[in-house]
Amino acid sequence: MVESGAPSLECQGLTKRFGGLDAVRNVNLQVGAGERRAIIGPNGAGKTTLFNLISGETSATSGQVKIFGKDITHMPSHRRAHLGLGRTFQITNIFPTLTIIENLLVAAVGLKKMKFSMFKPLVGYRDLHERALEILASVGMAEKANESVKNLSHGEQRQIEITLVLITNPMLVLLDEPTAGLSPAESTMMTSIIKKFDPKITVLIIEHDMDVAYQVADQITVLHQGCVFVEGTQKEISNDPKVQEIYFGKEDRC
Numbered sequence: 001m002v003e004s005g006a007p008s009l010e011c012q013g014l015t016k017r018f019g020g021l022d023a024v025r026n027v028n029l030q031v032g033a034g035e036r037r038a039i040i041g042p043n044g045a046g047k048t049t050l051f052n053l054i055s056g057e058t059s060a061t062s063g064q065v066k067i068f069g070k071d072i073t074h075m076p077s078h079r080r081a082h083l084g085l086g087r088t089f090q091i092t093n094i095f096p097t098l099t100i101i102e103n104l105l106v107a108a109v110g111l112k113k114m115k116f117s118m119f120k121p122l123v124g125y126r127d128l129h130e131r132a133l134e135i136l137a138s139v140g141m142a143e144k145a146n147e148s149v150k151n152l153s154h155g156e157q158r159q160i161e162i163t164l165v166l167i168t169n170p171m172l173v174l175l176d177e178p179t180a181g182l183s184p185a186e187s188t189m190m191t192s193i194i195k196k197f198d199p200k201i202t203v204l205i206i207e208h209d210m211d212v213a214y215q216v217a218d219q220i221t222v223l224h225q226g227c228v229f230v231e232g233t234q235k236e237i238s239n240d241p242k243v244q245e246i247y248f249g250k251e252d253r254c
């Protein structure tokens, strides 16, 4: 069963091998309830693979993943979602011709395993409809509820990806480079949206922009060549010369 008081996430000896390459190697990671953790590291460090192992898109070669104290290493991804794990997906996975609110309702109904009637208009799910509007308001997009997704700007689409996760009431959220490709203004907006998440939600964020990582996260984990290279507060990480070196390719220790 899910344990109360357990860390939101624990990885032990987690490894993923692709052919001869350990994309993730012997990773031990513990993230407490409500913590905001940034995962940083150079391209190819294994950050996205680590998220895929946590969410179940990729199966582990060895090691263990637990969320809320429950071993989920061999659990399919949809069951992990039912335990409260949410991650962003590219907007292309949703329905471009449906409106934003319709997409949110489809996401919510899908996860709840509610009896879903093809013939019942989506607006008939009144509680969910209100909740969807609340979430849209929390990202400043309530007035766009009835717009079709295909009419949104890139920045707005990234914000909708966030709302599609929040509508499932997750307790642990994985965000893979939520500011990638955004303008500075859109990136600032995205950062403030993430900072306003319910403090009960544990957040892991992969972020290439250090300013964003430092603003959002309490603790930073640096991955390098698939391994946890160093972990610490913003101050510890930004003062660590070895962290600078891995970004410039001088440090080769793992």
Ligand SMILES: Nc1ncnc2c1ncn2[C@@H]1O[C@H](COP(=O)(O)OP(=O)(O)O)[C@@H](O)[C@H]1O
Pocket (backbone or CB within 6 Å): 018, 021, 023, 041, 042, 043, 044, 045, 046, 047, 048, 049, 050
């Ligand atoms: N499906 C895959 N098959 C083979 N190699 C992969 C696969 N996914 C990722 N890799 C490799 O694993 C390493 C880590 O990739 P990734 O997790 O995407 O890194 P990051 O997100 O830190 O940039 C890279 O060398 C990448 O080429």
Ligand SMILES: [Mg+2]
Pocket (backbone or CB within 6 Å): 047, 048, 049
């Ligand atoms: Mg990546």
